[in-house]
Amino acid sequence: xxxxxxxxxxxxxxxxxxxxxxxxxxxxxxxxxxxxxxxxxxxxxxxxxxxxxxxxxxxxxxxxxxxxxxxx
Numbered sequence: 381x382x383x384x385x386x387x388x389x390x391x392x393x394x395x396x397x398x399x400x401x402x403x404x405x406x407x408x409x410x411x412x413x414x415x416x417x418x419x420x421x422x423x424x425x426x427x428x429x430x431x432x433x434x435x436x437x438x439x440x441x442x443x444x445x446x447x448x449x450x451x452x
Contacts, residue, residue, distance in 0.1 A: 420445050 423431065423441045431437065436444050443450060 416445050 420441060423436065423445070424438075426434075428438060431441075
């Protein structure tokens with residue numbers, strides 16, 4: 381009697397899936413970091429009067445940029 385299956389299980393597929401998941405997470409982190417650094421540079425270039433119009437003090441720029449992950 382012959383046994384036929386259409387499901388092929390290769391031992392390296394889970395590792396390959398984890399590799400691409402890690403790669404995707406790294407690319408996402410790099411893009412997010414670049415955006416935050418750009419935003420901090422843009423805010424640091426503003427005068428104190430311009431920052432006051434935005435409701436931000438110069439010493440609070442980092443807290444403002446990272447407000448979604450710092451929870452301070």
